[in-house]
Amino acid sequence: MSAFIADFRRMLDQRPIYLDLRGVTTITPDAIVTLVALVKGDRATRVRGNFPERQESSTLLIESGFFDHVKTGAPVPRSFKGRIEKRHSTRVEPETASGLIRFGLEAAGLEPGAHQACYRGLIECMSNTHNHASGRSARSPEQWWAMVLGNRATGRVQIAFADTGIGIFGSIKLRGLKKVYRAIGAVANSKILHDVLEGRVESSTGYPYRGKGLPMVYRDSLNKRIRSLYIIANDVFADVERGDYVTLRPGFTGTIVCWEV
Amino acid sequence: MLTPDVLSVAREFSKTPGPRAEAEGPHSGEKFLRTRLLKRFLDAQRQGRKLLVDLDGTEGYATSFLEAAFGGLARNFPAATVLDTLEFKSSDEPYLVSEIKQYIADARKAA
Numbered sequence: 001m002s003a004f005i006a007d008f009r010r011m012l013d014q015r016p017i018y019l020d021l022r023g024v025t026t027i028t029p030d031a032i033v034t035l036v037a038l039v040k041g042d043r044a045t046r047v048r049g050n051f052p053e054r055q056e057s058s059t060l061l062i063e064s065g066f067f068d069h070v071k072t073g074a075p076v077p078r079s080f081k082g083r084i085e086k087r088h089s090t091r092v093e094p095e096t097a098s099g100l101i102r103f104g105l106e107a108a109g110l111e112p113g114a115h116q117a118c119y120r121g122l123i124e125c126m127s128n129t130h131n132h133a134s135g136r137s138a139r140s141p142e143q144w145w146a147m148v149l150g151n152r153a154t155g156r157v158q159i160a161f162a163d164t165g166i167g168i169f170g171s172i173k174l175r176g177l178k179k180v181y182r183a184i185g186a187v188a189n190s191k192i193l194h195d196v197l198e199g200r201v202e203s204s205t206g207y208p209y210r211g212k213g214l215p216m217v218y219r220d221s222l223n224k225r226i227r228s229l230y231i232i233a234n235d236v237f238a239d240v241e242r243g244d245y246v247t248l249r250p251g252f253t254g255t256i257v258c259w260e261v
Numbered sequence: 262m263l264t265p266d267v268l269s270v271a272r273e274f275s276k277t278p279g280p281r282a283e284a285e286g287p288h289s290g291e292k293f294l295r296t297r298l299l300k301r302f303l304d305a306q307r308q309g310r311k312l313l314v315d316l317d318g319t320e321g322y323a324t325s326f327l328e329a330a331f332g333g334l335a336r337n338f339p340a341a342t343v344l345d346t347l348e349f350k351s352s353d354e355p356y357l358v359s360e361i362k363q364y365i366a367d368a369r370k371a372a
Contacts, residue, residue, distance in 0.1 A: 092286030094277035098320045116354050119321030127280045127325055209332050209367050210281075212324040216360075223356075 006250045008038055019049030027057045029082075029160040030230065030258040032064045033147040036084060037162050037254075040069050064149055081107045082149040092130055097122035100148040104157035107150025117225035118159060118261045122146060124213035125161040125257050128168075142254075156227075160258035167255050168196065168214075168233035190236045190245035197231075197240070221259070232256040265311035265348060268301045271318030281325035290329030298330055302338075305346055316351040324360070331361045332368035340365050 011017050019039070039047045051058045061067075064082035083103050085096055097119055106112050129144045142165040149158045169189050195201050197218035203211025221229040221240050229240040235251030238244065270278060274297050279288035298314070305312035316322070335343045343365050349358045 092280040094275070094279040094286065094288055094320070098277050101320070114320045114353075116319075116321030120323050123280060123321070123323035124325070127285060127323060130280070130285050209328055209364065210325070212328060212364075216324045 005034065005038065005252055016046040016048060019047055021050055021052045021061075024052040024057050025054050027052065027060055028258075029064065029147050029149050029158045030162070030232070030256050032061065032066055033084060033145050033160040033162045034256055036066055036069050036086075037143065037145045037164055040086065064147065081151070082147065084145060084147040086143060086145050090130065092123060092126040094123060096146070097126070100146055100159070101157075104148035104150040104159065107148075107152065108155055108157045109150070109152040110155060110157070115261055117220040118157070118259075121159065121217050121220065121226060121257070121259060122161065124217055128213060128255070129163040129165060157261050158258065159260070160256065162254065162256045164254040167253060168193065169235070188247055189234060190238070190247050193231065193233060193236045193238055194245050217257070226259040226261055229259040230257070263308065263310045265313040266301060266305050266308075267313045267315055268297060269315040269318065271315075273297060276318065277320045278322050278326045280323060281329040290326035291333065293326070294330045294333045298334060302334060302343075302346060306342075311348050312346055313348045313350055316349060316357055317353045321354075322357065327357070327361050328364045328368070332364040335365040335368040340368065
């Protein structure tokens with residue numbers, strides 16, 4: 001996916017773009033939320049496209065809420081299973097997080113109510129975007145996109161959060177030996193991400209009592225309060241539940257976090 | 262023994278607690294500390310009572326909210342005093358109590 005995103009971003013300077021999705025056999029919420037972030041991002045390049053030929057992928061795209069943000073030539077039915085929200089990173093929005101979760105739980109046929117770990121995950125993601133995504137020199141805030149998709153057949157809710165900012169490794173500040181090792185390439189970002197999640201990397205603010213958000217989401221995953229946690233940040237893909245942290249080539253500019261409940 | 266005063270986050274502050282700082286968004290931990298927790302903490306101390314913070318009934322808590330509120334309190338008062346005055350109720354998410362106590366201890370260490 002990172003190669004596709006890199007190509008797509010390059011092509012955003014050449015207009016218009018026709019996005020041919022006919023051959024897509026599998027599409028996941030993290031891919032959908034990233035796609036909508038790219039298509040409807042700050043660059044106003046016109047993007048047209050078609051539907052996947054495989055019915056499951058096409059249906060998922062329609063049900064995800066994708067077309068609440070992207071116009072179609074022919075009308076598509078309104079989605080009652082998925083919802084995508086787009087915001088600028090200037091604000092953390094607790095009510096938006098709550099609304100998304102309740103929508104997802106209802107769409108999955110689960111008891112409507114709170115899901116604390118899920119809520120925490122969304123607030124932490126929004127907060128990270130607010131605090132870090134633009135970097136210190138950025139003039140304008142980044143956008144974030146949050147998506148929820150309820151699956152009544154499995155009774156699961158999938159959540160995906162994406163921002164197109166500078167990513168975790170664009171804002172991270174390593175100190176001591178970690179900084180040296182990273183500078184000489186002796187330690188990969190994939191290892192550093194694991195250290196971040198384990199709470200072994202100090203917050204970029206320099207305050208030791210900060211930077212606890214991602215470690216808590218990680219613990220929520222370890223303790224099964226959320227499931228199937230994936231993080232994509234810069235050149236790292238992490239399947240947290242399986243403990244797989246791999247290097248992406250090419251890398252991704254921004255951060256994607258997704259999980260299930 | 263005096264019965265503890267009870268401060269319910271959901272009933273007296275918000276069902277949707279937000280981020281750390283007021284500048285980040287609504288219902289922040291800083292605001293909870295400034296507008297609710299600090300006054301009730303001081304009242305409890307004056308009266309020689311405990312303050313029971315009821316965490317139940319909300320949508321959930323970001324770590325930064327909890328740290329800003331309770332760690333923030335412990336940056337203004339000794340951690341031992343904070344821990345001695347506050348009690349917590351968290352039937353929805355029992356593990357939050359140990360998290361908060363850790364934030365109080367870490368805040369003191371960091372300050």
